[in-house]
Amino acid sequence: MxxxxxxxxxxxxxxxxxxxxxxxxxxxxxxxxxxxxxxxxxxVQFINEFADQLLKGENACSLLQYGETEGYMPLRHAIIDYVKRVGINDIDINNVLIVSGGQQGIDLSFKAFINKGDYILVENPTYLAALHIAKMYQANVIGVDSPDDDGIDIDDLEYKIKKYNPKVFYIVSNFSNPTGKTLSLEKRKQIAYITAKYNVITVEDDPYRELRYSGEHLPSIKSFDKAGNVIYVSSFSKLISPSLRVGIAIADKNIIAKLTIGKQGTDVHTVTLSQAIAEKFLSGNYLFxxxxxxxxxxxxxxxxxxxxxxxxxxxxxxxxxxxxxxxxxxxxxxxxxxxxxxxxxxxxxxxxxxxxxxxxxxxxxxxxxxxxxxxxxxxxxxxxxxxxxxxxxxxx
Ligand SMILES: Cc1ncc(COP(=O)(O)O)c(C=O)c1O
CATH class of the missing domain: 3.90.1150.10 (Aspartate Aminotransferase, domain 1)
Structure with missing residues (x-):
C-alpha cells in the first residue's frame, strides 16, 4: 500500500x-x-510509598478516573507557590496548566500559535525536540546567534524579529540543552522587553533550573513579563522521574485556556496518579x-x-x-x-x-x-x- x-x-x-x-x-x-x-x-522508595498511600486512601478511585484537563487541583495550587522560586508571583489557578512533561508544554504552545509557514526563532543551537515540534507545525525555524557564555546575542534577536516577524521565540533559560549555557540576568530582562515590544510569544523552557551545582539562581524571563507574552514551561522529569510525565505551563489565562483546548484533543489530561505523586513531593516538602x-x-x-x-x-x-x-x-x-x-x-x-x-x-x-x-x-x-x-x- x-x-x-x-x-x-x-x-x-x-x-x-x-x-x-x-x-x-x-x-x-x-x-x-x-x-x-x-x-x-x-x-523509587518515595514513589512506592506515595503511590501506596494514595491508592489506599479515600480518593483512590478518583485518582483512577478521568480528571480535569487543566490538571489535578491540589497540584495546580501547589504550583502557584512553587513558581515563586523563579520570581513568578501574582498568579492564580487560571494561569496554571499541568502538562504531560515539558515536551507537551512546548508542543501545545506551538500548536496554539503557529500556522503553516509562520516563523519561530530559537537559540542556535537549541533543544532538538523543539526543532522537531516546530517542523511538525510546518513553521520556518530561524536560529539566533549565541556566541557568548551567557546565551543569545540580543542584537541578533532584535534584528531577526524585525526581519522575520516571528510568532514565537523559544529558549531554554538555564543550563541549556545542548550547550549547558545560562542566560544572564540582563539578557533575561532584555528578552522580556524586546519580545513584548514586537508582540512575540516567548516560550521559556526551564526543566533544569533546580539542578544547579555552582553559582546563583536567577529569576525567570517570565518574572519580567509585564505584557503577558511569556509562557513558562517546566517539568519534574529531571527532578523526580521522567516516566511520571508531569510538567507545568504558566501563562496568561487566555493562553492557558487555548493550551487546555489543545491538550483536550491530545491526551485529555496528564495521568492523575503521577500528578498526585508530584503533589506529595511538594506539599510534604520532599522535593528539595x-x-x-x-x-x-x-x-x-x-x-x-x-x-x-x-x-x-x-x-x-x-x-x-x-x-x-x-x-x-x-x-x-x-x-x-x-x-x-x-x-x-x-x-x-x-x-x-x-x-x-x-x-x-x-x-x-x-x-x-x-x-x-x-x-x-x-x-x-x-x-x-x-x-x-x-x-x-x-x-x-
Ligand atoms: C530543554 C528540554 N525541554 C524539555 C524537555 C522535555 O522533558 P519532559 O517532557 O520529560 O519534561 C527536555 C528533555 O530532555 C529538555 O532537555
Missing part, C-alpha cells in the same frame, strides 16, 4: 536521539548521548531535600567529565563549563567532523549526539553534545578516553 502521509509528517525524519537510543542500548556501550537523570537519583541529595552526585560527574576532557581530549576540543544541568557542549576547532566520526565512535563503544542535530540551519558538524549524568564515574573516564582515541586519530 502506498501511504499518503500528511504534509506535516511525510518529510520529517525521527528525532535523532530516539534513533541513537536504538544503537546505544547495548550492554557494553558507554553512552553520553541521552539526557537521562542518574539512575541513583530516581526516588531529594534534589539536594542528588546535586553532589551530578556535580561530581560534571567535574569528572570536565577533568577527563582536559586530560584526554585533543587541545583543539573547546568545551563549555556548565554550572548545572546535564550537558557539556564541545566544538572541534580544527573542523573535525562529529558526523563522519560517529560510526567510528560507535564501533569504539562510545556514543554522543552530533551538534548539527541541534541547529536550526544544519551548522554544528564539528560539535558534539555530551551527557554526564547517566554514565557511571568509571565509564565517564573510560568513555572520554575512547572518544579521545577516535578524535586523536588513534582509531582508524
Amino acid at each position: 502506498q501511504y499518503n502521509f500528511s504534509d506535516r509528517l511525510k518529510n520529517l525524519s525521527g528525532n535523532a536521539i530516539r534513533e541513537i537510543f536504538k544503537l546505544v542500548n547495548k550492554p557494553d556501550m558507554i553512552s553520553f548521548a541521552g539526557g537521562l537523570p542518574a539512575t541513583q537519583c530516581l526516588p 531535600p531529594h534534589i539536594e541529595k542528588s546535586i553532589p552526585l551530578y556535580r561530581e560527574k560534571r567535574d569528572l567529565m570536565i577533568s577527563s576532557i582536559k586530560q584526554y581530549m585533543p587541545p583543539y576540543f573547546k568545551h563549555t563549563m556548565p554550572q548545572g544541568g546535564l550537558f557539556i557542549w564541545g566544538e572541534f576547532t580544527n573542523g573535525a567532523s562529529a558526523v563522519k566520526n560517529f560510526n567510528k565512535a560507535i564501533e569504539n563503544k562510545v556514543a554522543y549526539v552530533c551538534g548539527c542535530d541541534f541547529f536550526a540551519d544544519g551548522k554544528g558538524e564539528n560539535c558534539i553534545r555530551l551527557n554526564f549524568s547517566n554514565a557511571s564515574s568509571e565509564n565517564i573516564v573510560r568513555g572520554i578516553k575512547k572518544l579521545a582515541a577516535v578524535f586523536n586519530g588513534d582509531i582508524k
Whole structure:
C-alpha cells in the first residue's frame, strides 16, 4: 500500500536521539548521548510509598478516573507557590496548566500559535525536540546567534524579529540543552522587553533550573513579563522521574485556556496518579531535600567529565563549563567532523549526539553534545578516553 502521509509528517525524519537510543542500548556501550537523570537519583522508595498511600486512601478511585484537563487541583495550587522560586508571583489557578512533561508544554504552545509557514526563532543551537515540534507545525525555524557564555546575542534577536516577524521565540533559560549555557540576568530582562515590544510569544523552557551545582539562581524571563507574552514551561522529569510525565505551563489565562483546548484533543489530561505523586513531593516538602541529595552526585560527574576532557581530549576540543544541568557542549576547532566520526565512535563503544542535530540551519558538524549524568564515574573516564582515541586519530 502506498501511504499518503500528511504534509506535516511525510518529510520529517525521527528525532535523532530516539534513533541513537536504538544503537546505544547495548550492554557494553558507554553512552553520553541521552539526557537521562542518574539512575541513583530516581526516588523509587518515595514513589512506592506515595503511590501506596494514595491508592489506599479515600480518593483512590478518583485518582483512577478521568480528571480535569487543566490538571489535578491540589497540584495546580501547589504550583502557584512553587513558581515563586523563579520570581513568578501574582498568579492564580487560571494561569496554571499541568502538562504531560515539558515536551507537551512546548508542543501545545506551538500548536496554539503557529500556522503553516509562520516563523519561530530559537537559540542556535537549541533543544532538538523543539526543532522537531516546530517542523511538525510546518513553521520556518530561524536560529539566533549565541556566541557568548551567557546565551543569545540580543542584537541578533532584535534584528531577526524585525526581519522575520516571528510568532514565537523559544529558549531554554538555564543550563541549556545542548550547550549547558545560562542566560544572564540582563539578557533575561532584555528578552522580556524586546519580545513584548514586537508582540512575540516567548516560550521559556526551564526543566533544569533546580539542578544547579555552582553559582546563583536567577529569576525567570517570565518574572519580567509585564505584557503577558511569556509562557513558562517546566517539568519534574529531571527532578523526580521522567516516566511520571508531569510538567507545568504558566501563562496568561487566555493562553492557558487555548493550551487546555489543545491538550483536550491530545491526551485529555496528564495521568492523575503521577500528578498526585508530584503533589506529595511538594506539599510534604520532599522535593528539595531529594534534589539536594542528588546535586553532589551530578556535580561530581560534571567535574569528572570536565577533568577527563582536559586530560584526554585533543587541545583543539573547546568545551563549555556548565554550572548545572546535564550537558557539556564541545566544538572541534580544527573542523573535525562529529558526523563522519560517529560510526567510528560507535564501533569504539562510545556514543554522543552530533551538534548539527541541534541547529536550526544544519551548522554544528564539528560539535558534539555530551551527557554526564547517566554514565557511571568509571565509564565517564573510560568513555572520554575512547572518544579521545577516535578524535586523536588513534582509531582508524
Ligand atoms: C530543554 C528540554 N525541554 C524539555 C524537555 C522535555 O522533558 P519532559 O517532557 O520529560 O519534561 C527536555 C528533555 O530532555 C529538555 O532537555
